[in-house]
Amino acid sequence: MKTEQQHSHKASQILWRLLKENRKFVSWWFVLLVFTLVTTLLISSIPLVVKEIIDQALLKNNTALLFQLLCLLFSIYLVHILLEGVKTYIQTLVGQRAVAIFRLRLFRKILSLPAAFYDRHPTGDILNRMEGDINVVDFLTSRLLFLSFSQIMMMMYSLGMMAYLDWRLFLVSAVLFPTVYAVQMYFGKKIKQKTLQLRTFASGIFTATQESIIGIRFIQEMGRRLFVGTRYIKSLRSVIRQQLHLARFSVFASAAMSGNVIFMLLISYGLGGYFVTQDLLTLGTLIAFNTYIEKLYSSLTVASTYWIEMQRAAASVERLYWLLDQPSLSRDGQRLERLQGHIVFRDVSFHYEGKQQTLEDITFDIQPATTTAIVGASGSGKSTLLSLIMGHYPVAKGNIFIDGIPLSSLSLTSLRKKIGVVSQQPFFFLATIRENLQLVKREATDEELYEVLEEVGLGGWVKELPNGLDTMVGERGLQLSGGQRQKLALSRVILQNPDIIILDEATAFLDNLSEEQIKRLLRSRFFGKTIVMVAHRLSMVREADQVIMIENGRICAQGTHEYLFATSLSYQALWKDEVSAFT
Template sequence: MPPVGGPRGMGFLTEEEKKNRPKVTKSLLKRIFSYLKPYWKQMLLVLIAIIISSTLTLLPSVLTGKIIDEGLIGRSMRKLVFFIVLSLAVTLGANLIGVFENYLNSWIAQHITYDMRNKMYEHLQKMSQRFFTSNNQGDIITRMTSDISGVQQIITNTLTSILSNSITLIVALIVMFRQNWILAIVGILVVPLFAIPTRSAGKTRWSITKESQACSDEINGILNETMSVSGQLLVKLFGMEKTEYEKYEKVNHRMIKLNIREGMAGRWFRVALSTFSSIGPMLIYLAGGILMMHYDSDLTVGDITVLVALLGRMYGPVNQLLNIQVDWIRSMAMFTRIFEYFDMPVEIENAPDAITPEGTPEGEVEFRNVGFYYEKDRQILENINFSLESGKCIAVVGPSGSGKSTLVNLIPRLYDVTAGEVLFDGTDVRKLDLAYLRKHIGIVSQETYLFNGTIRENLLYAKPDATEEELIEACKQANIYEFIEKQETGLDTVVGNRGLKLSGGEKQRISIARVLLKDPALMIFDEATSALDSISEQKIQDAIEPLISSRTSILIAHRLSTILAADEILVIKDGVISERGTHSELVNRGGVYSELYKTQFSKAETGSDRFEYTEGED
């Protein structure tokens, strides 16, 4: 009987699967079997176990004939007991070998998925930031989890099913023809009839299940929207309780009707299946009776019973092999999806002769005719030229979307330039060892990310061997230690998923402390205070300002005082440096910066020094 779960279990391909049916090539199969190759010895054992198990599973059917002919009809108690015990022993042996086969299958499948997950994770870790910003996160997780987990099902189910069912059929046919070739042919002619009700009922239930799934999705959508805190509040405020109930009741009623139709489809399937399953044995009994009574005196009741039993054993394997094409296509499609990710080129990687300079880096940065785009028809940065000397500070300002964050992301090679070059201490960053480069660059971003753990664990992410004194000193410099001291468990306070147990300002200051533990040669502050209240902002600003004066730094500025502290200000507009200079020079020039100053820094004239324009994603 076909599974009732959903379309994927019905033995039929969806229209989308038919349309996107993978092209099975020799190279694809070779690549798939390359994952099996390290475990060829275990696979050989599985094959031997399947052969023995399939053969032993059919033996009780053969022994049934002996029990009838030599035990019951022959009236021999000794033979009756012997064949019964032998049949039980064979069944037990087949089951034990089956357990061993399942263990081996599971062991092989688990190790192959272990290898694939490790390889996939390692590969994805090497992908550039572009990959993660342009691909759906859910799709990435799906490839890592359910797709690779599906490989396990392919090995434990699809491959072994093909082997087991094929061997069972072959052995059954051999035994049947040895018993009586005429009755064997009668049995073979009947077997295809068994597949008719299965296929017909499968199509019906597949169609109904598709509707049920769509209906279920609609019900879940209503529940998710109206039972959430925000949704329920909206329903109450607009007095829509009755309308939402009527909508839910209508969909729920449709689901009930579909469930009844599906249940009845299953009932008619069982009626048809039972009828067709009875035809085969009846025909063998009829043909056997004719042979016994009129033509073949050597044919016994036991022989006929054996043939009927073996015919029953063939129904399952035949049906599964008829549907194996669907499983095979889906298996190939799954491998193709996984290999698509494996084949994605690594954009950002070490040069074969990557340089790891000795000595303490200065943190000097130079942009030479730098250009960058995500898509060729949309240039983000163009002809960017500037240099930052050791110990100096540059501020970068400009409207939202002008390319400020993209510019600083080119320094640690989160992206690679599409034109020109970025130099770190006089060396093109593409020639430097990636680990070395990123070790000496610290970035405090607008969106702070903390792992679900303690404050200590999040800090140690930057320097796993940091001492307690180093942790405390970093926290003091980041202006967060006073808060930590007030916590019952201090540095061992759990921050929650993405740091949700902390305020935005607390998270940001912890992220500053984490960067400080790296002791980077270059500090980059990318809108570090843009989304915070004035009190949190002031605390972070108090932590940032001393760092600016003591380290080489780049600021995507948000406060006027920060901009004034910079040695040079770069104004980015439409992907180019439209203006550069000190605050006073730019204000007097009457250009873009002057306009920003008049409109965005207006509160500075009344005692506030906050840069008021809203920053978004760059």
């Protein structure tokens, strides 16, 4: 997988890729091009009209011609304003559609990235890319090209008119043009580099903010607001320093170009004034020539600004493309209409990126329609083993088989639809109870929803709520208690009716009475299903067909509860620790 530095491309390559991907707007681009051409020609013709006003109307006291030329000026300005208004609307339309399409691509991408990606990259950095960097797509797809085209047209027209009005002044003025171009190219490259660094620092602020919001209860309970605030200020200072550094480069670029053009104007006014006094040049021509110099300067300044903005925007889009180019979960592979639930691990080893071995030489066989309990101390690798069954990570060695087929050969999308999961901290969307349940079965009726809620002991409670099934559960379900969240997650799995059920500390927040109710439910509702559970409360695993004990990433004991209790000292110690906790 390429790092962000290895993924770096030239700004022109990034822009070309973006335009190719948005070629559906080519007809609108053509319309914008025509509008830009007409408006540029209109505004560029004004100095010539002013020249005629001075030389032919004012100096010759021709009032009728003066009135006609003023009407012409008014008409030019009026048509220009109307065309600019229409052009701005079209640019907004194209830009916002391009942003929406790109945003949707990014959203689909983050849904398809493997779990390992999120282990390596902070959520704040990803959000910063999606919300902070995405807005430049509007500028690049609907404005940059046409604004640049307008300025290039203005420069070409200005140069042509300067040569037409007086070739002597033109040759003198042209000497400094290459210097302006060289300054522009130098600072443009530097600013792109600084912008990439700025975006990286800005991601740190997003991450710090997100962590503080998610962990606000812990921060307040531990009295760590000063510590968190200090970290945030540190990130903020880094961003400010980088912004100031970037601003200095921009100021230097503008100052260098401004100095060139001011010098150009001084020479033009001095030499042109001499020509006027010697009747070698008319006053109107000199004013028109210097107006075109100012337009040339203005266009060069604006074009250089667009060049700098393009470098900044290219840096942002490059960050977006880096995210889009990350390898997604494969949708290819064999699809199974139904799972028997036969799970086999054969000499499986696994470690998280940059860490020591987590699981080593794991071998076991889970037969269909059986219940297997995985036990062990915290950090022994139990939850990691469940993640491997779900295909969240590729194994470093060995093979995992589902119904005799290598997991790597199966379509993960198809597989996961047939696996139901209840975790210790189940996830819920900021939505209603109904919407969170219907995630697994969109067509489920209210009767079906209340039926599964009754089975887990939540039916009566939901009916008593003022809004019933339409009650909001809060962000990540935090308006519910821990036990209610686990019961609601279990009711969702019942509604899903999967072929394999994975329970990761699914009763951690339940009292003994509720736990017994869930155990009866597992025996009745999920009879004939393959159940794999992780539990610290060994009372949940008494009736399991098979118990697998993990210790330091290895299987240290395997068999029924009775067999392990009679033969395994480690299992006995684990069981006695729980018994002593309640005596």
